[in-house]
Amino acid sequence: MNIYPDLYLDSVKNISSELLKKNNIKGLILDVDNTLIDYYKNLLDGAEKWCKDIKDDGIKCMIVSNSHKKEKVETVAKKLEIPYILFAKKPFKSGFIRASEQMKLAPEEIAVVGDQIFTDVIGARRCNMFAILVKQVAKKDILITAVKRPIENLVIKSYLKRKGK
Ligand SMILES: [Mg+2]
Numbered sequence: 001m002n003i004y005p006d007l008y009l010d011s012v013k014n015i016s017s018e019l020l021k022k023n024n025i026k027g028l029i030l031d032v033d034n035t036l037i038d039y040y041k042n043l044l045d046g047a048e049k050w051c052k053d054i055k056d057d058g059i060k061c062m063i064v065s066n067s068h069k070k071e072k073v074e075t076v077a078k079k080l081e082i083p084y085i086l087f088a089k090k091p092f093k094s095g096f097i098r099a100s101e102q103m104k105l106a107p108e109e110i111a112v113v114g115d116q117i118f119t120d121v122i123g124a125r126r127c128n129m130f131a132i133l134v135k136q137v138a139k140k141d142i143l144i145t146a147v148k149r150p151i152e153n154l155v156i157k158s159y160l161k162r163k164g165k
Contacts, residue, residue, distance in 0.1 A: 004159045005121045005133035012036065012113055012134055013050045017057035020111065025130055027060040027105045029096060031114030033067060034145070036076055038138035043079060051080040060103045064088045064095045064112075066119060090114075091123035100127075116145065117152045 012035060030036060037043055055061055063084035065073050070086060077084040083102065088095025100110055111130035114120025124131035141149060
């Protein structure tokens with residue numbers, strides 16, 4: 001299985017509606033931890049404006065998080081004014097499929113956006129969705145993620161090498 005993302009960007013804010021339309025993407029499935037908020041639950045600077053602009057351009061957005069912390073995820077979802085799914089068990093397919101049904105979009109029309117290869121990118125691949133890997137908002141991770149990070153960095157390194165960067 002291909003475990004590489006389709007795009008590797010510095011931040012969700014680098015995702016423009018032009019870029020999405022070029023790839024026939026009509027909806028975004030957004031990760032929360034380290035993608036939209038940092039370890040201390042601070043929302044990424046400018047995330048609200050970015051999300052509003054993208055929605056105004058007709059792109060549907062939805063949060064799909066593995067977190068079970070309702071208050072934390074709901075706070076982000078309310079600020080961005082988008083729906084959310086908790087405890088999604090990424091990289092398993094169920095959360096992604098529920099999101100695509102709610103958005104009424106085909107898998108090929110959806111891009112999964114997240115900071116982790118093993119949950120976000122592999123989950124997207126399994127569902128035939130477009131995969132956008134972003135750099136983590138802050139360097140600090142919860143323990144389980146910290147353990148996986150060195151392996152992910154190797155995968156990213158090899159991805160960049162393949163792309164000739
Ligand atoms: Mg994450």
